[in-house]
């Protein structure tokens with residue numbers, strides 16, 4: 561219920577971490593609960609958008625009123641996002657692993673007495689936000705996040721340009737902030753025409769405020 565300023569608009573949201581396999585039982589991942597991305601997907605749906613949520617492995621439930629595509633790896637997440645284009649809005653919240661193991665083992669790597677630990681050769685994962693931000697079918701509005709532990713504003717602004725986003729919501733995820741996995745968030749919104757500091761609020765409130773910002777771009 562309530563006004564539906566995003567009725568008729570399609571949105572793609574990514575959320576959660578990605579898991580990059582080392583072998584069938586081990587993986588590399590980022591710390592991400594999916595709470596912020598899932599809250600944003602639910603909020604855009606509440607505002608009337610037709611939302612596809614592409615989620616990495618999380619323990620929280622699928623939001624209601626949203627089409628959810630579950631993936632594990634960054635390459636799967638990229639494929640699902642590109643398959644969901646065209647869209648009016650893309651909000652890339654997932655904590656995508658920057659690297660994956662170049663050749664994941666098909667069988668469990670066994671620990672052999674007296675042998676050195678196996679080296680892990682890493683290769684770069686696709687940057688999904690950057691791909692979407694420069695895509696021929698680029699959504700009208702592209703939003704990214706930037707989890708930083710230092711130089712939040714500077715790093716966020718360079719990310720805005722490099723990735724072709726309209727907004728970057730940058731946050732300080734230093735361990736003392738408790739943002740990773742927590743319920744609260746403090747973000748700096750970096751846009752083409754300047755920065756705005758939002759006060760500390762819960763992740764649901766960040767989703768609502770971002771929903772209003774997004775809706776303002778589609779209201780004539």
Ligand code: C5P
Pocket residue numbers: 574634652653654655656657658685686687688689690703704705706707719
């Ligand atoms: O470069 P960095 O990972 O800090 O950028 C964060 C932003 O880029 C987030 O919006 C994240 O979802 C997105 N991203 C992505 N694909 C990657 C890495 C980051 O979509 N491989």
